[in-house]
Amino acid sequence: MPKPKPSLGLLADLLDGLDIGLCVFDAEDRTLAWNQTFLYFFPEHDGFVHVGEHYRENLRRFYRNRLTSDEFRYVEEYIASGIARHQAQTRPFEFEHRGSWLQVSAQTVPGLGRLRLWRQIAREAGSSPRSPAAEAGNGAPDGIAAVNADGRIVSANWQFGQLYGLSPGEAAGLTLETLVARAWQESGEAAPAQLLSRLRESQHFAGAPFEVPLPGERWIRVIERVREGGARTGFHFDISALKREQTALRAAGEEAQRSASHFRGIIEHAPSGMLVVDAAGRLVEANRAFRSALGEGADPVGRPLAALVEPEDAGVLADVLAAVSAKAPEDRGPAVREMRFSRRDGCPIWARVSAVALHLPQHPVSTLLQVEDITARREAERRIAHMARHDALTDLPNRTLFRERLDALLRQGTGAILWLDLDRFKVVNDTLGHAAGDMLLCEVARRMQAVLAPDDTIARLGGDEFAVLLCGDDPLAASQAAGRLIEAMQAPVVVAGRPMHVGVSIGVVLAPCHGHDADTLMARADRALYSAKAAGRSTFRLYDPGMDSDVAEQHGLELDLRLGLERGEFALHYQPIVTVAERRVVCREALVRWRHPTRGLVPPAAFIPLAEETGLIDRLGTWILHRACRDAATWADGTRVAVNVSAAQVKHGPLIAAVQSALRESGLEADRLEIEITESLLIEGDAADLLLALRRLGVRIALDDFGTGYSSLSYLRRFPFDAIKIDRSFIADIADPDTAAIVRAVVGIAAQLGATVTAEGIETEDQFAAVRQAGCTEVQGYLFGRPVPLDGTRAEGHHMPA
Numbered sequence: 001m002p003k004p005k006p007s008l009g010l011l012a013d014l015l016d017g018l019d020i021g022l023c024v025f026d027a028e029d030r031t032l033a034w035n036q037t038f039l040y041f042f043p044e045h046d047g048f049v050h051v052g053e054h055y056r057e058n059l060r061r062f063y064r065n066r067l068t069s070d071e072f073r074y075v076e077e078y079i080a081s082g083i084a085r086h087q088a089q090t091r092p093f094e095f096e097h098r099g100s101w102l103q104v105s106a107q108t109v110p111g112l113g114r115l116r117l118w119r120q121i122a123r124e125a126g127s128s129p130r131s132p133a134a135e136a137g138n139g140a141p142d143g144i145a146a147v148n149a150d151g152r153i154v155s156a157n158w159q160f161g162q163l164y165g166l167s168p169g170e171a172a173g174l175t176l177e178t179l180v181a182r183a184w185q186e187s188g189e190a191a192p193a194q195l196l197s198r199l200r201e202s203q204h205f206a207g208a209p210f211e212v213p214l215p216g217e218r219w220i221r222v223i224e225r226v227r228e229g230g231a232r233t234g235f236h237f238d239i240s241a242l243k244r245e246q247t248a249l250r251a252a253g254e255e256a257q258r259s260a261s262h263f264r265g266i267i268e269h270a271p272s273g274m275l276v277v278d279a280a281g282r283l284v285e286a287n288r289a290f291r292s293a294l295g296e297g298a299d300p301v302g303r304p305l306a307a308l309v310e311p312e313d314a315g316v317l318a319d320v321l322a323a324v325s326a327k328a329p330e331d332r333g334p335a336v337r338e339m340r341f342s343r344r345d346g347c348p349i350w351a352r353v354s355a356v357a358l359h360l361p362q363h364p365v366s367t368l369l370q371v372e373d374i375t376a377r378r379e380a381e382r383r384i385a386h387m388a389r390h391d392a393l394t395d396l397p398n399r400t401l402f403r404e405r406l407d408a409l410l411r412q413g414t415g416a417i418l419w420l421d422l423d424r425f426k427v428v429n430d431t432l433g434h435a436a437g438d439m440l441l442c443e444v445a446r447r448m449q450a451v452l453a454p455d456d457t458i459a460r461l462g463g464d465e466f467a468v469l470l471c472g473d474d475p476l477a478a479s480q481a482a483g484r485l486i487e488a489m490q491a492p493v494v495v496a497g498r499p500m501h502v503g504v505s506i507g508v509v510l511a512p513c514h515g516h517d518a519d520t521l522m523a524r525a526d527r528a529l530y531s532a533k534a535a536g537r538s539t540f541r542l543y544d545p546g547m548d549s550d551v552a553e554q555h556g557l558e559l560d561l562r563l564g565l566e567r568g569e570f571a572l573h574y575q576p577i578v579t580v581a582e583r584r585v586v587c588r589e590a591l592v593r594w595r596h597p598t599r600g601l602v603p604p605a606a607f608i609p610l611a612e613e614t615g616l617i618d619r620l621g622t623w624i625l626h627r628a629c630r631d632a633a634t635w636a637d638g639t640r641v642a643v644n645v646s647a648a649q650v651k652h653g654p655l656i657a658a659v660q661s662a663l664r665e666s667g668l669e670a671d672r673l674e675i676e677i678t679e680s681l682l683i684e685g686d687a688a689d690l691l692l693a694l695r696r697l698g699v700r701i702a703l704d705d706f707g708t709g710y711s712s713l714s715y716l717r718r719f720p721f722d723a724i725k726i727d728r729s730f731i732a733d734i735a736d737p738d739t740a741a742i743v744r745a746v747v748g749i750a751a752q753l754g755a756t757v758t759a760e761g762i763e764t765e766d767q768f769a770a771v772r773q774a775g776c777t778e779v780q781g782y783l784f785g786r787p788v789p790l791d792g793t794r795a796e797g798h799h800m801p802a
Helices: 008-016 036-041 055-064 075-088 132-136 158-164 176-186 193-202 240-251 262-268 288-294 311-326 375-389 399-412 425-432 434-451 475-488 518-534 545-567 604-614 617-633 647-652 655-666 687-697 713-718 728-732 737-753 765-774 790-796
Strands: 020-026 031-034 093-097 100-109 113-121 142-147 153-156 210-214 218-226 232-238 273-278 283-286 335-342 348-358 366-373 415-422 457-462 465-471 493-495 498-500 504-511 540-542 570-579 585-596 600-602 640-645 673-677 700-706 723-726 756-759 778-780
Touching: 020 036, 036 113, 055 075, 075 218, 075 232, 075 240, 142 158, 158 176, 158 232, 176 193, 176 210, 193 210, 218 240, 273 288, 288 335, 288 366, 311 335, 311 348, 311 366, 348 375, 375 399, 375 737, 399 415, 399 457, 399 465, 399 518, 415 475, 415 518, 425 434, 425 498, 434 457, 434 465, 434 475, 434 493, 434 728, 465 475, 475 504, 475 540, 504 518, 518 540, 518 545, 545 585, 545 604, 545 617, 570 617, 585 604, 585 617, 585 778, 604 617, 604 647, 617 640, 617 647, 617 655, 617 673, 640 700, 655 673, 655 687, 687 700, 713 737, 723 737, 728 737, 728 765, 737 756, 737 765, 756 765
Parallel strands: 504 540, 585 640, 640 673, 673 700, 700 723, 723 756, 756 778
Antiparallel strands: 020 031, 020 113, 093 100, 100 113, 142 153, 142 232, 210 218, 218 232, 273 283, 273 366, 335 348, 348 366, 415 465, 415 504, 457 465, 493 498, 570 585, 570 778, 585 600
């Protein structure tokens, strides 16, 4: 069927039906048109914009009604600055207006001029603003310099120095001509003589704004205002992007002449897909963005929209169209759904579709759909959802998924649990390093999967701990499976060119014989595992009630832990966290160590879980907070100190009171204390109140070991994190493209939330280069320093070696 040619009235109504506000300017910055959504977002402009009026006059009228008498004398400066920002904008940025967050972007429309679009975004008013560095990335910096009557710079701001490649202090006493000549000289070229002559002339009169070319195809626009006595204030704007846009605009002039109308050009150049569907569900209009998304050569106009949607999502499309038709005429809110469209190459794309009803003469019942490609976001969510339930190193189910499957098995009836722990694994880590240890764990996972049935579940619980879930409570079948797993580990594993002999010890429990609930079964499986290790390792033991006597040893350790707290047997070691850009130490993580008089150095993994279980974590955690704050208060370099806080510590004691007491006693500034929490704390109902209370104290909040437990995008959106620490298991596998993609996804999400990203477990320069390329802002690991006592921390210095 022939493609319909909409009239000007149809397109005007179509634009007014968008949920995007827009305003069009010609090449001379005169206002051409705007839609009703623009006035809905900015009612204060209603009656203050006129067709054909230059943007300068619009600003002059706007400021005249809003400035005080003292401010009005600077109106020309405000106008000049506003015009420069309007012309130089090249990237979208966000701002809060009348209680809502808007994103504004600028588009160049060939043959027409510039198009500015405002879109309401899902962000709560009053939320934390972006950092200055992030805001600066949204546009060219504005340089300001004060110049005396002789044309020499008296003072300048930081952005001015950035524009001309020097510090503000270096600019003092120099003329603009000198600065420009110096910039050209440093690039190995001589500044054009005509340019230097024009700059000398500009010192003697205040004329129209002028432009200064710099090496590297950079352009600076200068606006000067003369003060009393001949002194001047100069405003300098980077308009390099604007110049490139103007060049592209001229090159595309011939194509622009073929545009049917200004309004058709606006729709055609909209950044997201725009569709008009008639009452029969056929496409009346489809813009360039949508055609490009479908694939080269696609022209869907005249086809049923349902034919372009994946068959599984046909019902979703029908729902959104029905929702639009059911809305009352006065209800202008869009119906929003997410669905998949079919590309010509067969790969589906995910899209967020916003639909509103249109009432047009040619099509009395029609629908306008805005189609936003969210494929990348959906893929990132899928990866992170997988990451939340799988081990990043081995891709086996993690503890969360294992527990879900165990609970499901117990609801069905019988089952068996095999609790596994590798023998002599620590030797590999201590001898060959963590990277070799990770390679070993991957090989162990592969061998175990090879000897298990497809329906069996094998999970990595953390470290060198694994668990297997079998259907049925036959002790013979469970014993045979345990024997196969032990046999699979008899052959040496070649790691870093060296054969390593690593066995496995296994504890076995049967349900319901040994327990009816998951917690009881897992606890008894752990006791059986302990018995297997005590029997000489590389063997398995079926749980026996007599094993409960082994718990007495734990009671002894608990008593020693209580005495150790009384005797002061604990000490803190510190590991540096450094910036990626400069390798400069910005924080030190406090790590607790226990020097037992007879047991020797007890690892945290042995006593921290016991402290959490017995409630002693409150006393130990409070001591760590006070000790860390006192130590940090003595650091002359002013770096932060990071302290880990567990979910059990929050349950057993008043964390907020402990933090307040530690800060008050030590005199440490609150922003130098960083509280690290794990994802397990976030599932508690009062986690939000706790984090908000910490934020009110002024301390920083970091999400530790992200990706190893309960990771969820909703946590990042709901809680106020200053930093996200990516677990070392991801960094160890950073060379894998899929793992690197996950890290980049986390970095991108953190950047949107204004949080820094710390990569843990950096041990090699290759890993450091990979996380730097991925966009991580801070790093931590043996490459930059091991945990050492306080004296050792001071000896490392403020900057790390390159």
